[in-house]
Every structure is written in C-alpha cells, then in structure tokens.
Amino acid sequence: MSEQLEAWPYREAREILDHLERAEKRDGKSKDKPVLFETGFGPSGLPHVGTFSEVARTNWVRRAFAQLSDRPTRLLAFSDDMDGLRKVPDNIPNADMVQQHLGKPLCDIPDPFGEEESFSGYMNAKLRSFLDSFGFDYEFISSKDKYRSGEFNSGLLRILECYDEVRNVIVPTLRKPSREDWSPFFPVCENCGKVNNTRVTDTHPEDGTISYVCDQSFRGSQACGHESTVPVTDGHVKVGWKVDWALRWYVLGVDYEMYGKDLIDSAALSAEIVRVLGGEPPAGMFYEMFLDENGAKISKSKGTGLSIDEWMQYGPLESLSWFIFKRPEKAKKLFFEVIPRSTDQYLEALSEYGQTDDQTALLDNPIHFIEADRIDAGEDVDYGCGISYSVLLNLVSVLNTDDKDMIWDYLRRYDENVDDDAEILEGLIERALNYYRDYVLPTKEYQAPDDEEILVGVNQLREFLANYDGDDPEEIQSATYRAGKDNDIKLGKWFKAMYRMLLGQDRGPRLGTFIHLYGVKETLELIDRRLAGEE
Ligand SMILES: [Zn+2]
Numbered sequence: 228m229s230e231q232l233e234a235w236p237y238r239e240a241r242e243i244l245d246h247l248e249r250a251e252k253r254d255g256k257s258k259d260k261p262v263l264f265e266t267g268f269g270p271s272g273l274p275h276v277g278t279f280s281e282v283a284r285t286n287w288v289r290r291a292f293a294q295l296s297d298r299p300t301r302l303l304a305f306s307d308d309m310d311g312l313r314k315v316p317d318n319i320p321n322a323d324m325v326q327q328h329l330g331k332p333l334c335d336i337p338d339p340f341g342e343e344e345s346f347s348g349y350m351n352a353k354l355r356s357f358l359d360s361f362g363f364d365y366e367f368i369s370s371k372d373k374y375r376s377g378e379f380n381s382g383l384l385r386i387l388e389c390y391d392e393v394r395n396v397i398v399p400t401l402r403k404p405s406r407e408d409w410s411p412f413f414p415v416c417e418n419c420g421k422v423n424n425t426r427v428t429d430t431h432p433e434d435g436t437i438s439y440v441c442d443q444s445f446r447g448s449q450a451c452g453h454e455s456t457v458p459v460t461d462g463h464v465k466v467g468w469k470v471d472w473a474l475r476w477y478v479l480g481v482d483y484e485m486y487g488k489d490l491i492d493s494a495a496l497s498a499e500i501v502r503v504l505g506g507e508p509p510a511g512m513f514y515e516m517f518l519d520e521n522g523a524k525i526s527k528s529k530g531t532g533l534s535i536d537e538w539m540q541y542g543p544l545e546s547l548s549w550f551i552f553k554r555p556e557k558a559k560k561l562f563f564e565v566i567p568r569s570t571d572q573y574l575e576a577l578s579e580y581g582q583t584d585d586q587t588a589l590l591d592n593p594i595h596f597i598e599a600d601r602i603d604a605g606e607d608v609d610y611g612c613g614i615s616y617s618v619l620l621n622l623v624s625v626l627n628t629d630d631k632d633m634i635w636d637y638l639r640r641y642d643e644n645v646d647d648d649a650e651i652l653e654g655l656i657e658r659a660l661n662y663y664r665d666y667v668l669p670t671k672e673y674q675a676p677d678d679e680e681i682l683v684g685v686n687q688l689r690e691f692l693a694n695y696d697g698d699d700p701e702e703i704q705s706a707t708y709r710a711g712k713d714n715d716i717k718l719g720k721w722f723k724a725m726y727r728m729l730l731g732q733d734r735g736p737r738l739g740t741f742i743h744l745y746g747v748k749e750t751l752e753l754i755d756r757r758l759a760g761e762e
Contacts, residue, residue: 229294229295231587232291232294232587232590232591233591234291234590234591234592234593234595234596235554235555236284236287236288236290236291236596237291237294237295237591239288239291239292239483239485239510239512240288240291240292240294240295240296241295242510242511242512243262243288243292243482243483243510244295244296245510246482246483246507246509246510247262247298247482249507250480250482250506250507253505253506253507254505254506254507256480256507258298260480261298261299261300261301262292262296262298262299262300262301262482262483263300263301263303263479263480263481263482263483263509264285264286264288264289264300264301264302264303264481264482264483264484265285265302265303265305265475265476265479265481265483265484265509266281266282266285266302266303266304266305266365266484266485267305267306267307267472267484267486268304268305268306268307268354269306269307269310270306270307270308270310270333270346270347270350270351270354271310271312271313271314271316271333271350272316272350273350273353274353274354274357274358275534275535276517276532276533276534276535276538276547276561277487277516277517278354278357279357279361279535279547279551280514280517280551280555281485281487281514282302282304282358282361282363282365283361283363283548283551284485284514284551284552284555285302285483285484285485286302286363286364286599287552287596288483288485289302289483290595290596290599291596292483294590301366302363302364302365302366303365303366303367303368303479303481304354304355304358304365304366304367304368305368305369305370305475306347306350306351306354306367306368306369306370307333307370307471308332308333308334308345308347308348308350308351308369308370308371309332309333309334309370309371309374309422309462309465310332310333310370310422310465310468311330311331311332311333311413311421311422311423311445312325312328312329312330312331312332312333312336312346313329313423313446314329314446315329319339319340320339320340321339322339324337324339325339325346328346329423329445329446329447329448330421330422330423330424330445330446330448331420331421331422332347332371332415332420332422332465333345333346333347333350334346334347334348334369334371335415335420347369347371351367351369354367355367361544362600370465370471370475371462373475373478374461374462374465375461375462377460377461378478379460379474379478380460380461381478382474382477382478382504383459383460383464383466383474384435384459384460385477385504385505386411386412386459386466386470386474386504387412387430387432387435387437387459388432389503389504390411390430390432392503393411393470393500393503393504394409394410394411396496396499396500396503397409397411397469397470397496397500400492400496408426408427410426410427410430410437410467411466411467411470412427412430412437412439412459412464412465412466412467413425413464413465413466413467414427414437414439414455414457414463414464415462415463415464415465416439416441416450416451416453417453417455417457417463418441418451418453418455419441419450419451419453421441421445421448421450421451422465423443423445423448424441424442424443424444424445424448424449424450424451425439425440425441425442425443425450426439426440426441426442426443427439428440428454429456431456435458435459435460436456436457436458436459437456437457437459437464438454438455438456439454439455439456439457440452440453440454441453441454468493469493469496469497469500470497470500472493472494472497473497473498473500473501473504473508476497476501476506476508476509477501477504477505477506480506481509482509482510483509483510483511484509484511485511485512485513485514485555486511486513486514487513487514487515487516488513488514488515488516489516490513491513494511494513512555512556513556514555514556515555515556515557515558515559516558517532517558517559517560517561518532518558518559518560518561519532519560519561519562520560520562520563520564522560525561532561532562533561533562533563535547538566540658540661540665541563541566541567541658541661541662541665541666542566542567542569542570542616542658543570543573543651543654543655543658545573545597545598546566546569546570546572546573547569548573548596548597549569549570549572549573549576549593549597550565550569552593552596552597553572553593563666566662567616567617567620567662570616570655571615571616571617573597574610574615574616574651575615576592576593576594576597577594577598577608577609577610577651578609578610578611579592579594580592580594580595580598580608580609581607581608581609581610581611582609594608609648610648610651611644611647611648612642612644612645612647612648612652613642613740614638614641614642614645614652614744615736616655616659617736618736618737618740618741618744619634619652619655619656619659620659620662620663620667621730621735621736621741622634622637622638622659622741622744622745623656623659623660623662623663624663624667624671624730624731624732625729625730625745625753626745629660629664631656631657631660634656635656637744637745637746638652638744640746641743641744667732670732671730671731671732672727672731672732673727673728673731673757673762674724674727674728674731675728675757675758675760676724676727676728676758678724680714680715680716681716681720681721681724683714684710684711684713684714684716684721685710685725685728685754685758687709687710687713687714688706688707688710688754689751689754689755691706691710692706692742692747692750692751692754693751695747698743699743700737700739700740700742700743701739702739703738703739703742703743703747704737704738704739704740705739707725707738707739707742722735722738725738728754728757729741729750729753729754729757
C-alpha cells in the first residue's frame with residue numbers, strides 16, 4: 228500500500244530510504260542508528276512563521292517516514308549561534324551596545340534584553356518556547372556547544388586535511404578578488420573576539436593549527452590587527468556558512484534537511500563538500516518563500532505578511548498548517564484574505580477524513596499530518612456539520628452581533644447535530660467575530676436595489692420565501708437562481724445585487740445555504756428592511 232501514497236511527505240520519505248541505502252554503501256552507516264532529521268535556525272532574530280513552517284514540514288516528513296520504515300528517528304533543531312553578528316536587527320533594545328559587538332559570534336554578545344547569558348541565548352530561549360508552544364517533538368542543538376565541547380573536532384580536522392579540495396569547491400563560485408584569500412576557516416580573534424574580521428594566512432595540517440591575522444574590516448566593525456596561530460578544534464575557529472552546513476551533516480550524520488529556495492545553490496555546494504570529506508549528503512527538498520499581498524518577499528522589519536499570532540486571531544492554527552502543507556514548492560501569498568479559504572479547505576479535509584475508512588485515503592489526507600497528535604491519541608477526528616467558515620462569517624455579518632449565544636441559536640436551528648462539533652465551532656465563532664470586527668465591518672456598505680429588473684427578481688424571491696414551508700437549502704438555492712434567471716437578469720449582476728442588499732458586500736456564500744441558516748422568515752424581514760432603506 229505504501230507505494231500508492233501520494234502526499235508529498237511520502238515522496239520525501241522515499242528519498243530518505245534511497246539516501247540511507249547510499250550512506251550505508253559509502254561509509255557503512257549503521258542500520259541501527261536513528262534516522263536524523265535536521266532543521267536550522269539563525270538566532271539573529273525571533274522565530275516567525277517561516278520557522279514554524281520549516282519545523283512543521285520536517286515533522287510531517289518524519290511522520291511519513293514512520294509509515295514506510297520501522298527505523299527510529301530524531302529531529303534536531305540546530306541553532307547557528309557561533310555565527311558572527313552581521314547586522315544589528317531592528318526593534319531590539321540597547322542597539323548601540325549591540326553595535327559595539329558587530330562581527331562577534333552571537334553567543335559572545337551580551338543579551339540586549341538582559342534576560343539570558345548572551346544575545347543568542349535569548350533568541351534560543353525564544354525559539355524553544357516557540358516550538359514547545361506548538362508541541363513539536365525535537366532536540367535542541369547549539370552550534371556553540373558542538374564547537375566548544377570538541378564534538379565537531381573530527382570534522383574540523385578532516386576539513387584541514389582536505390583543505391585544498393574544499394577550497395576548490397567554493398573558490399570558483401566567488402568573485403575574482405575574493406578568491407585568493409578565501410579559507411573555509413574563520414578563527415575567533417583571541418584579542419578582540421570577532422569572527423568576521425579574521426583572515427587565514429597559513430595552515431599547518433601536521434599539528435591541526437592555522438595562522439591568522441585580524442585585519443579585515445567588516446561593515447564598519449574595525450579589525451584589531453592581532454596575529455596568532457590556533458588549533459582548528461575546540462571552538463577556536465568556526466567554518467564559513469556553506470562549509471558549516473557540510474560539517475554538521477558530516478559529523479552528526481544528518482539524513483534529511485529541507486531549505487528555502489534561496490539556499491538551493493548553497494545546499495548543492497555543501498553536499499559537494501560532504502562528499503569531499505567522505506560522507507553522504509542528506510536527502511532534502513527546497514520550499515518556496517512566503518510573499519506578501521503584493522507578491523513581494525515578506526519583510527519582517529517593514530511589517531508585511533502575517534505573524535502566527537495574527538493568523539490565529541482569525542483562523543485556527545490548523546488552518547495555517549493546512550496553508551503550509553499544500554504545495555510547499557509553490558510561492559504563497561501570506562495575507563489576511565487567505566485565512567477564510569484555508570480554514571474552509573481545512574474543514575473540508577477534516578470532514579472527508581472523518582467519513583472514509585479507506586486506509587490510503589486516510590494516510591494521504593493532509594489531516595493525517597496536521598492532526599497527528601489527536602489521531603495518535605485516538606481522538607475522534609472529524610467535522611460532521613455542514614457549516615463552513617465563510618457561511619459563519621456571513622451569518623455574523625448579517626446578524627451584526629457579538630453575542631455568541633445568539634449565533635449558537637442560529638447554528639442549532641440549522642443543524643441539530645452542531646453540538647458534536649462544538650469545540651471546533653466555538654473556536655471558529657470567536658475568530659469569525661474578530662474577522663468581522665476588524666475586516667468586514669469597516670468595508671460594509673448595504674445597497675438596496677434601485678434597478679427595475681432586479682426589483683422584479685427580488686419580488687419573485689420574496690413571493691417564494693413568503694409561501695415556502697420547506698427546509699431544504701437546495702430548493703431555496705434553485706428558487707434564488709430562478710428569480711434571477713426567469714427575469715433575464717445576468718446572474719453575476721443578480722447575485723452581486725443580492726449580496727449587496729443582504730450582506731453589504733460584493734461576494735458571499737451560496738444563498739440557499741445562507742438563507743436556510745439565517746432563516747426563511749428572517750430573510751424575508753431582512754429584505755423588507757433593506758427595501759425600506761434600513762440598515
Ligand atoms: Zn581581532
């Protein structure tokens with residue numbers, strides 16, 4: 228059955244199986260060793276929706292892998308806290324103090340917030356509490372700990388041994404003036420503590436040391452001129468970014484890592500370096516970036532795009548997961564208006580999940596990944612009632628209320644089983660109220676029809692509703708449709724006029740469903756109020 232599974236995490240999991248086979252051949256990787264998934268985090272800023280989506284997606288691949296293989300797995304969240312600070316981030320306190328430390332490893336810069344032992348210590352703590360708040364199962368690993376404890380020593384010495392070969396991978400990709408001086412190693416200056424200002428002047432593979440001079444100015448950060456010879460081991464030296472990735476993959480034996488599209492070239496070079504060192508690069512895929520409403524890359528400093536907190540004001544976390552799950556290789560616009568649609572698609576998938584017994588369909592449904600915790604806990608994962616988020620938004624809109632009990636009354640009248648989905652609905656109502664208040668209300672503009680032909684259509688619908696004693700959304704829908712069609716009104720124009728009259732907006736839900744939910748009698752009264760020019 229596993230060959231038939233089509234969701235993208237299974238495709239990735241199959242890549243991992245191929246990778247493991249290659250790794251076993253190349254370096255005799257043990258079949259008993261847990262399969263290692265890694266996600267990287269740059270602790271120069273706070274975790275955000277990109278951090279969440281990378282960890283979530285990696286976890287989904289891990290879950291798919293567990294479907295195909297019995298081998299145990301681990302997920303590492305790796306923090307690059309030995310990286311030098313390249314730029315003082317916006318929106319941090321004590322920016323002047325931090326500016327003095329430009330070029331030093333993040334783990335050696337005081338915490339501008341005064342809470343942790345270092346700048347990266349603060350960011351790492353935020354990362355961990357962020358990941359913990361979503362219940363991710365991961366192990367936190369810090370670059371600083373790996374370097375300074377000596378765990379990276381074997382890889383660092385191996386890079387020194389293969390110095391020229393590693394240079395030969397990277398140097399051709401550099402601009403000519405940078406080629407001669409380029410070294411995989413960046414010594415941490417013993418005098419000024421900076422890692423971005425040093426330049427390697429000689430290598431001594433016979434005793435595992437390198438010589439350097441601190442003479443490179445870096446974005447306004449002055450070099451101190453110090454010269455020395457240091458071991459490449461125990462955190463005296465770090466390796467530059469593409470080599471760093473390779474070092475980690477090589478020493479830890481990483482089997483899977485995904486990365487943003489902007490890092491495709493870096494990942495290819497890192498893979499080449501791992502092979503130079505004698506290892507097998509991990510399997511992995513790239514994902515596309517999030518864009519803002521206008522299709523530009525999201526800028527945290529400009530405040531474009533949406534934060535997770537903002538999303539969760541208007542849609543459940545699972546709807547964000549849904550948005551992140553579908554087609555990771557495609558660029559996505561992350562803004563307000565995608566929330567209702569993602570929420571409805573999530574609810575549809577949830578309801579399909581609850582209604583099938585077909586094992587392949589269950590495993591291929593994104594819900595298998597998004598709701599992993601609830602599924603594994605044996606909870607009933609379903610959404611049986613037919614109330615979509617858009618219908619709920621429109622109900623809130625037409626009721627023009629923040630009275631939850633009133634909304635519940637309407638929902639119960641619509642479907643006597645809604646209480647089975649009470650927990651989900653409660654969350655949706657809360658968010659529909661937020662959405663209405665912040666987004667719909669400011670743009671609402673009721674408009675009673677003044678066009679003769681529309682008025683004829685409205686009267687036909689009035690007539691139908693006044694005499695209707697059924698309870699079928701489909702009958703109401705077709706009566707609504709006929710009221711436009713019979714009077715030769717273009718359907719686009721007809722429905723738009725109905726939405727403007729009833730809801731004060733240009734678009735809306737399927738009217739049959741909506742009128743059924745809001746009530747036939749109530750809709751009739753609403754039409755009369757609007758025709759009388761009342762809001
Ligand atoms: Zn220095």
